[in-house]
Amino acid sequence: MPTRSPGCFLCRKRKVRCDEGRPGCKRCDTHGVPCPGYRVDKAGGIEFKDQTIVTKQKANEQYRVKEAIRTATSHVIRTNENASISASSTFIIEDLDAVYATNRWSSPTSSNSSVPTVDLDSVPAERQGLVILANSRPPINRSKAISAAYMQGPMPLYSPDVERASLYSCFIDTYLPQTVNGAQNGHFSFFQCIAEKRSTQPALQQSLDSLCLVQIGSLYQDQALVKQAVRQYSNALNSLARSIAKGQFLHDDDVLAAVTVLATCELYEEISKTGEGWGKHVQGANQLVALRGPESIKSDLALLLYSNMRHGAMIHALIARKAPFMATPEWREVAFRVPKAVQDSSTTFYDLAIQIPGLLERHDALDFDAPDAMERLDAVLADSTDLEDELRDWYAAWQALGSLTSSSPTPYYSLRPIEEFPLFFSLCHDRAFPEAFMFPDFLVAYLHSLYWMSMHFLRTNTQSLHKRRHRLDHDWYPSEGSVVREDELLGYTLNLCRCIPFFVEPISSSTGSIGIFLPIRCAAMYFTAHGHWAWLKWIGSVRNSVFVRGLVPPNVSNESRRASPSP
Known part of the structure; x- marks a missing residue:
């Protein structure tokens, strides 16, 4: 069976090679047409698409719905305040509920976190573009829906970037520790850095999506989010395999960042059941960095990435009682290139502590005969x-x-x-x-x-x-x-x-x-x-x-x- 093309819908229709850029491919942009996005590998999967044009069309539809509701409201109030809502206006209100369900989601940090979630498996794949979190707006009391729609004014319109930014912001708030002065050291600022950057590397975006979803879903016991996290984890592994096969890890810091994020995903139970294991991801990241060499660690992201990886490598090496490659003098020097590393007490500590696993390994290798x-x-x-x-x-x-x-x-x-x-x-x-x-x-x-x-x-x-x-x-x-x-x-x-x-x-x-x-x-x-x-x-x-x-x-x-x- 031939492999399904991962290209966008338009490139596949035109039967040309797609560069698979996100959120839209450059080939469509070159021809001056909006990229329609990519297929979802599995029913219920999450795919972020650029739906600006569709969103504008829906805005006009929502405006017409609100105008109809306003007319229906006046009619109902004039006829009989206690009368039942007519069949036509009831249909309109049900339509309003659908608009809320497909265009708004409430953050787990809100007061409505106990609201039942929407099972994305029941939603057609073509309608899942902007549905990132399964938590929908709280059920609307129909007797209040009319006045609420009238009083709230224009409904907010969300783009994929806004949805993802909200998701990442919630992750940062619930995952990273609070600090007295707001500062984070290299180990923790790495996550904040990749959450704020725009990456064209699918593996990094998918792995970060998976980590955010499993963190929020686990914290608030939302199985729909956890389910989506597992799917994004699988997508990230596939994208990572393709990037490594192309040799991109030698030049792309985002590929290495994706491996590090996937290792963190393995610390969550649902992903660890089907994943590769935290230790394997740590070892894989170490091998990729070792192949690049210490001179390749130059960019701010690469230095933060190295600082984060050194922490995981040290923990894994203490347990395995094996010296990590980062304990060699040339690699230890890299850590001091991290901005303000000399002023950070933890940098000097890690430089010393990372040498302990080598002593444990030498102890275990002693031949007393x-x-x-x-x-x-x-x-x-x-x-x-x-x-x-x-x-x-x-x-x-x-x-x-x-x-x-x-x-x-x-x-x-x-x-x-x-x-x-x-x-x-x-x-x-x-x-x-x-x-x-x-x-x-x-x-x-x-x-x-x-x-x-x-x-x-x-x-x-x-x-x-x-x-x-x-x-x-x-x-x-x-x-x-x-x-x-x-x-x-x-x-x-x-x-x-x-x-x-x-x-x-x-x-x-x-x-x-x-x-x-x-x-x-x-x-x-x-x-x-x-x-x-x-x-x-x-x-x-x-x-x-x-x-x-x-x-x-x-x-x-x-x-x-x-x-x-x-x-």
Whole structure:
């Protein structure tokens, strides 16, 4: 069976090659005719089309409808105030309901978020051009519809760009964490950047549509939106495959951005059931960037993209215990090209923390039967000690910076009663932790959690190296200052747990829920290994009560952790 042409309707009718531009192809523009748009792959799918001409025609129709309603209103009032509406005027009002349903949608953030949604599968494909969100206007009371139509004035007309902008704006409001001064670092400003840019790359637009729809649909439990998100995810994968096959990823930052967005989509349950998996997308993005080389990361978007990818690569590498390519000196230097990177404390932290997975990998690769086993082990220990010292120095400098504006010994956080975290308090009823950390904003909270988690990985690895070194030489003992005691590792773990309530609060948005995936995993493994059952039960309670908005921790293969120490 021949492959269906993805070209626009006019190019397919004229049997010429279409450049598949969005929202309309350039070939139609060259001939001075409006591009009619593209077919929808599946019934019920979402396709954004330029319908300016159609919209103008509908405007005249809507005006005639309102004039008819005004005439009907006068007639009904003059005849009998309590009389039934005539058949003709009833037909007109039903037509008005259809106009509302096809030309307006109410944001999930409005007071009408509980309104039943419209199943797009029941709507003909040719009428779905502007129907992005399935939430329609609230059902209209027919006794009030007449006066409402008369009093409201001209009805707003929406274009595909306006609809998509509204969708993206709702995503930004519900996904990105709130900040005290409104600033975002490179990891989070990346999403804001791609939501605001106009891209001609179908894969990026479709992947971003999918992420926005699944975020909003999951948050407000709207299965129609989630269903559309899965379809857009599938469309994005197909578009991405075509772009990569053409070699566009070597020059197009939007292709790499699409891969990153698709990885985030995999953190939502409905998409993760049918998707490729978060880890695979992270690895795929890393491979594409590595093929491009560090000198290709030049544009503002590429630098923000790299900053975002480095975060995901580090998290994945900690779990997989494999050094990411971004830990090499030439790639580490790229991060400091990000605007204002030197002034951003997180940039220096990531530069250090991304080296930890390489130490974990070297630990796991040690052959203790080899003649040079002791020399190799000592080299890993020395590098671990140096990195540990640098991380501690960074943390002390960061805390000192915060102390300039605070008299508190821990300026960035304070221990507060769990009742001061109302959303978490209402969701999780286990009180194993009666207090939690309060932070000024999510960025500060998340950086603390990453530091404590990184130190936990690094110091656990060092503890294992000490034990193995002693087995090779029973007369060898670690120095007093380098001994890794259980209370230190437990302290890091408890700190991670005390961050979680803040991550659940509205100030952290949906990003906060994603931010607790690795802390929960790290804490669960440590509590299980050391028999802290009450705290482990609390972890289970958090997992069951917090992840109720569609998000789900990713599955990451642990094949590389054959003899690896916890976590």
